[in-house]
Amino acid sequence: MNQKIGILDSGIGGTTILKEIKKLLPTEDYIYYADGKNNPYGEKTPEEIYKIVEEIVKFLIQERNCKLIVIACNTATTRCMKKLKEHYPEIHFVGTVPAIKVACDNNYKHTLVLATPSTIDSERTKELIRDNKKDNQEIMLISCEGLANAIETHNQEKINSILQQVKEKIGKTPIDSIVLGCTHYPLIKEQINSFFPDVPLLDGSLGVAKEVRRQLEKHNLLNKKGNGNVEYIDSKE
Ligand code: DGL
Numbered sequence: 001m002n003q004k005i006g007i008l009d010s011g012i013g014g015t016t017i018l019k020e021i022k023k024l025l026p027t028e029d030y031i032y033y034a035d036g037k038n039n040p041y042g043e044k045t046p047e048e049i050y051k052i053v054e055e056i057v058k059f060l061i062q063e064r065n066c067k068l069i070v071i072a073c074n075t076a077t078t079r080c081m082k083k084l085k086e087h088y089p090e091i092h093f094v095g096t097v098p099a100i101k102v103a104c105d106n107n108y109k110h111t112l113v114l115a116t117p118s119t120i121d122s123e124r125t126k127e128l129i130r131d132n133k134k135d136n137q138e139i140m141l142i143s144c145e146g147l148a149n150a151i152e153t154h155n156q157e158k159i160n161s162i163l164q165q166v167k168e169k170i171g172k173t174p175i176d177s178i179v180l181g182c183t184h185y186p187l188i189k190e191q192i193n194s195f196f197p198d199v200p201l202l203d204g205s206l207g208v209a210k211e212v213r214r215q216l217e218k219h220n221l222l223n224k225k226g227n228g229n230v231e232y233i234d235s236k237e
Pocket of ligand 1: 009042048073
């Protein structure tokens with residue numbers, strides 16, 4: 001099935017997901033839609049986010065005939081996935097949510113979740129905590145306004161000042177794992193680790209890649225003849 005896999009994000013963040021999917025599925029071809037024009041999603045209303053994301057989904061389906069759409073963005077997934085699946089029941093979607101399940105399954109006791117304001121405030125994030133956290137585990141949520149945009153625009157000074165604020169907010173609270181709940185954040189793993197040395201950083205990219213493979217297998221949509229080509233589309237151009 002040589003149709004492409006469509007992947008979208010509000011810019012460069014979803015490339016962290018694309019990289020992982022390509023490792024598992026090197027004979028697929030891809031379209032990566034970077035919606036940098038509308039970055040940041042995480043500081044928009046849920047209605048605004050849905051409208052923007054639906055337009056891109058429609059483009060990837062109707063104009064590009066993608067066989068599966070990866071929402072490589074925690075904000076768009078936590079805010080839009082339920083509605084997208086309702087509106088487009090015939091389309092195969094795979095989303096990205098903060099790796100709270102991974103942290104809980106690995107028995108971390110003091111997990112910090114960093115994500116955009118919209119992801120932190122979403123019902124889906126509350127649901128992930130409800131479904132996975134055990135009584136002896138604590139989860140602290142911090143919304144990092146401006147961080148995804150600072151990463152998108154390579155603003156190192158802003159990145160450092162936001163991470164410094166996060167560190168101050170945590171104070172003396174013990175932290176044994178950090179969930180990177182925005183696909184932009186793995187791009188600055190080194191900086192995050194310089195503020196939080198030796199704390200494991202968790203993200204959902206491997207889980208997303210496995211889910212993409214599972215869906216393609218299940219629906220008989222695997223492509224064995226592609227060569228990992230990626231067509232990049234930048235909404236700013
Ligand atoms: N990379 C996205 C996420 O995973 C969105 C960041 C943004 O545009 O605010 O949440």
